Amino acid sequence: MKLTVTEKLLTEMFARFAPIGALPGGGVTRLAYTEQEDAMHECFRDAARALGFRVWTDCVGNSYAAAFPEGTQGYTLLGSHLDSVIEGGEYDGVAGVLAGLAVLCELRARKNPLPVAVAAFRCEESSNFRVCTVGSGLVTGTLEDDVLRAASDRQGVPLLAHLRAHGYEKDAALLRGCARYLELHIEQGRVLQERGCEIGVVSAIAAPHRYVLRLNGMAEHSGATPMPLRRDSLCAAAEVILAVERAGQEEAANDSVATVGAVENRPNVMNAVPGTTTLQIDLRGIREDSLRRLEQAVTRRVEEICARRGIDYALKAADIKHPVQLDEALQRALCAAAETAGLSHMVMPSGAGHDAMSFAELCPTGMVFIPCRDGVSHNIREHTELSQIENGVLVLLHLLSGEA
Ligand code: HGY
Numbered sequence: 001m002k003l004t005v006t007e008k009l010l011t012e013m014f015a016r017f018a019p020i021g022a023l024p025g026g027g028v029t030r031l032a033y034t035e036q037e038d039a040m041h042e043c044f045r046d047a048a049r050a051l052g053f054r055v056w057t058d059c060v061g062n063s064y065a066a067a068f069p070e071g072t073q074g075y076t077l078l079g080s081h082l083d084s085v086i087e088g089g090e091y092d093g094v095a096g097v098l099a100g101l102a103v104l105c106e107l108r109a110r111k112n113p114l115p116v117a118v119a120a121f122r123c124e125e126s127s128n129f130r131v132c133t134v135g136s137g138l139v140t141g142t143l144e145d146d147v148l149r150a151a152s153d154r155q156g157v158p159l160l161a162h163l164r165a166h167g168y169e170k171d172a173a174l175l176r177g178c179a180r181y182l183e184l185h186i187e188q189g190r191v192l193q194e195r196g197c198e199i200g201v202v203s204a205i206a207a208p209h210r211y212v213l214r215l216n217g218m219a220e221h222s223g224a225t226p227m228p229l230r231r232d233s234l235c236a237a238a239e240v241i242l243a244v245e246r247a248g249q250e251e252a253a254n255d256s257v258a259t260v261g262a263v264e265n266r267p268n269v270m271n272a273v274p275g276t277t278t279l280q281i282d283l284r285g286i287r288e289d290s291l292r293r294l295e296q297a298v299t300r301r302v303e304e305i306c307a308r309r310g311i312d313y314a315l316k317a318a319d320i321k322h323p324v325q326l327d328e329a330l331q332r333a334l335c336a337a338a339e340t341a342g343l344s345h346m347v348m349p350s351g352a353g354h355d356a357m358s359f360a361e362l363c364p365t366g367m368v369f370i371p372c373r374d375g376v377s378h379n380i381r382e383h384t385e386l387s388q389i390e391n392g393v394l395v396l397l398h399l400l401s402g403e404a
Pocket residue numbers: 124125126132351352353354
């Protein structure tokens with residue numbers, strides 16, 4: 001099968017997206033529910049409309065494009081996201097949304113009547129509100145109300161206030177008529193590259209368990225306070241950060257990971273003993289038992305470090321999700337589609353979270369991975385080739401055209 005429109009579409013669309021949230025040293029910052037994400041969605045909608053597709057937005061700001069009329073049932077939804085982490089790359093999420101648009105164009109060029117829609121979901125990244133997959137979670141009913149109400153951005157502005165400011169509402173109407181969800185995404189790891197494999201078919205998605213840990217010691221004069229009298233919250237945080245890493249290493253054999261990705265320190269000046277330090281902890285795993293051991297180890301070590309150092313602490317869950325197994329029949333069909341397309345492929349888990357997590361309980365859900373250079377992602381150096389996105393489009397097209 002020869003792609004007719006994809007390369008031109010991808011080249012044009014990446015060029016249109018490029019200036020949005022662009023950073024002087026390369027890479028992008030397009031945080032959720034900020035003007036950069038708004039601009040990405042507007043750019044996507046304008047392009048889809050110009051291509052002659054029906055375009056709409058739902059009441060939490062997700063954007064859609066389709067050739068079929070409103071009210072169509074049983075369609076396949078190709079989705080991903082357009083927001084990024086801070087100092088992120090241009091392909092995380094964007095590759096999947098553009099691949100979806102390319103599939104719509106290729107199906108139309110072949111006069112294939114299959115009902116397929118593309119979705120760009122809001123706030124997939126947890127970078128701004130410490131909660132992920134908000135847009136897809138709201139329209140699939142998988143985002144708990146208490147998590148939504150507790151979420152606030154990096155300046156402390158509630159997520160609900162952002163929705164209201166956009167004229168959106170939290171009680172989103174559930175997505176109707178979607179019979180199957182597929183997502184193309186860069187792997188964000190280096191397994192495909194190391195195995196020389198062109199396509200990954202995802203079997204399971206690791207669940208993020210995210211916590212905010214607030215350590216309260218005592219801010220004091222850094223010159224006049226003798227060492228034995230100090231309750232230094234940043235020193236306690238340093239021990240906790242290494243304890244989290246060690247817990248992750250102990251569970252690495254079970255494909256679990258553990259990271260402290262963000263530190264906020266107060267008063268954060270050279271001549272004051274730190275008094276309050278807040279850590280953001282990200283635990284991930286595809287096995288519930290391993291995740292449980294990880295959580296118990298982290299909780300136990302936080303307790304021990306704080307007791308020994310006389311530090312008060314509050315460990316609060318920000319976002320707890322379950323590991324997701326993806327549809328086996330779809331996995332087989334995607335492998336067959338890659339085979340038909342003449343592309344090397346392998347079945348593999350995803351350590352990263354995706355909007356596909358929001359759909360796995362709702363309908364048959366599948367994911368296609370394409371390699372990214374050296375597995376680098378959530379980094380301004382993130383890169384993949386247009387030809388690799390085209391490979392993903394080819395697999396989706398073979399699957400959807402029933403040619404698999
Ligand atoms: O953080 C993640 O797993 C994904 O990039 N949203």
